[in-house]
Amino acid sequence: MSIQGTIKRYSLVIDHIKRSAFPSFKEIHELLQNEGFQISSRTLQRDLEDIRDEFGIEIAYDSSKKGYFIDYENSVNADYILHFLELSVSAQVMIDTLKEGREALKYISFDSYDNFSGLSNIQKLLFAIKNSREVTFVHTSYQTGKISAQNVRPYLLKEFQGRWYLYADNPSLMDFRIYGIDRIDQLGISEKSFKPKKDVDIIQRFENMIGVTNAWDGKGKQEIVLSFDPEQGMYFKSLPWHHSYVVMNDNEEEFRVSLNIIPNIELVQRILMHSDKVRVIEPVWLRSEIKFALEEALKKYS
Secondary structure: OOHHHHHHHHHHHHHHHHHOOOOOHHHHHHHHHHOOOOOOHHHHHHHHHHHHHHHOOOEEEEOOOOEEEEOHHHOOOHHHHHHHHHHHHHHHHHHHHHOOOHHHHHHOOOOOHHHHOOHHHHHHHHHHHHOOEEEEEEEEOOOOOOEEEEEEEEEEEEEEOOEEEEEEEEOOOOEEEEEEHHHEEEEEEEEEEOOOOOOOOHHHHHHOOOOOOOEHHHOOOEEEEEEEOHHHHHHHHHOOOOOOOEEEEEOOOOEEEEEEEOOEHHHHHHHHHOOOOEEEEEOHHHHHHHHHHHHHHHHOOO
């Protein structure tokens, strides 16, 4: 079977276990067969082992519930891996569809063509990150429009809302910075290597926030309590804002959740986007920020 088919099979297995309540081996096997994968029980068992060995996702068996579950504590970035597999499957579906001819484009709508900007840099940057090589490039700032030459030490590629970002250590600033890949030109990989900082947990930094920007006024991770109207609560449940959410109340009058995250501009923007359907309960300082932003917006319509 092709690598694309194997990836799709892995994705189906992980997604089914993630969304179901302890599915049995038989249920997982039947799901794959219904999706067109006529594989043996031995192949499925090998798939479960490969998912653990190759992707670091620990699929464990609960004997009391007679089913499988994802052991997140012993897994490595399970949600990220699943998202990556979903992207791979989606890309292959697009390729297979386009092979049918350009006529197929009539049935596909993309959100924005701009999202593809800078993708040619991803492979080079990934090489530099894996081999701890410094990179140079010219970067254009969205905020100021200033064009500047950069020499940085790359650590991570981060995707957010269809755009890609480079998280890198900038020695001249003695700090880490985020760079939009669509704003990078003249990318070069230096022969000079660097020793990555062992005390920097890059993955953990983005695990605790929505988006890519720094914390709001340097604030650390804290509990954010939000109250939605019931209809908006349904959308939240289908597409949660952050994996740390805990449902506090879910009835006909209110859907209330708690998020344990680092507050930043992306969180504020997300709240404002649903301004008439969500209310900040805690913390008080965030309530004040949202209230001020809404009052300033209302002035524009006075």
